[in-house]
Amino acid sequence: MLMKNLIRKSKIYLALKKIKRNLSEKLSLVSVFYYDFKRFKLHYTTNALNKDDQKSLESWLLQDKHRIEKALSLPKPRYNFGEKVIERLIQNLNQYENNFCKNEVYYIAVGSIKAYVDFHKKNNVHILDTIQSHINRLNHEDFNNKICNTVGVVNYKKIEDTSDFFESFALSRQSCRNYDMEKNISREQLEKIMKITAKTPSVCNRQHWKLHVFEGEVMGEILKLQNGNLGFNKNIPYLGVITSDLRSFYMPDERTQPFTDGGMFAMSFIYALHSIGASSCALNWCTSKENNEKMYKVSGIEKNESIIMLIAFGYAKSDSKNACSPRLNLDNFYSINEDSTIV
């Protein structure tokens, strides 16, 4: 016994213990990074685009149409810009029409070509023949679809200063952990909430996020996989699972973008809920590979979607109490260059 205690206190024993801890920490980091690497590699859309996958093709359409729309909003748009983008967009549109159908995404993409043509017409500039030959591969009757008119540029409209309203709105939001289980959210309300939420900015306007809503048994099973709902999981009427579709990403450099955009989408959803008088509590998805896999099984969410986070929501119980969660001094959250004009 004495010997055992002496060994336990010896420097070599302590050093070996530290090495073991370090190693196992590194191994588990490598193992989760590898898991994320495999998932991203399997589901993201490489340049060798799988044209049979509708979502992948749509992502390319939306991305290229955004390139055109964005260029038209620059201080001085160049004439005859983007030949390569236009060529690829029209090739993909032809492919899309052949493989799938002319739907909203199709006409939104066509709308960007229409905006391009209109821009040159308005400025009396001839479109280069090489570019025009690509454009001619589209059926110009498609330009008449009203969805096309929702694409292009609009004049900036100055809005009144609403910061006082937004300040009191934002400062009155609090996470809720005690909901009224009798009070439902209607389909109409959810649609209003989603209209606000979908206005969230996303990379190249790819809109790759999704909210999956769960209740009842399945919700209970999902909550068992999440580590921050102890003590209030029986008082949650609705559970949102926010995901990002990896097929909307094209480059290894975009590996963190699903989470950035997904987080912003989640915040919009939280504010939209608050705007109708409902409440929410963000729930982390800091979870193991095993739980992540179980989540797909239990929820039925497609594996090409990455789970970003969960959100409990509903109406707060009238006598519920919320944590005050004070914020630190604002100095902690920003810094300004020495030569800044903000004085």
Ligand SMILES: Cc1cc2nc3c(=O)[nH]c(=O)nc-3n(C[C@H](O)[C@H](O)[C@H](O)COP(=O)(O)O)c2cc1C
């Ligand atoms: C991504 C994220 C994950 C969170 N996860 C949990 C969680 O698992 N359980 C929980 O009770 N609260 C969770 N929260 C809520 C935070 O505790 C809460 O937002 C924070 O304390 C600030 O309080 P407030 O939202 O009332 O301003 C989470 C918040 C975020 C943004």
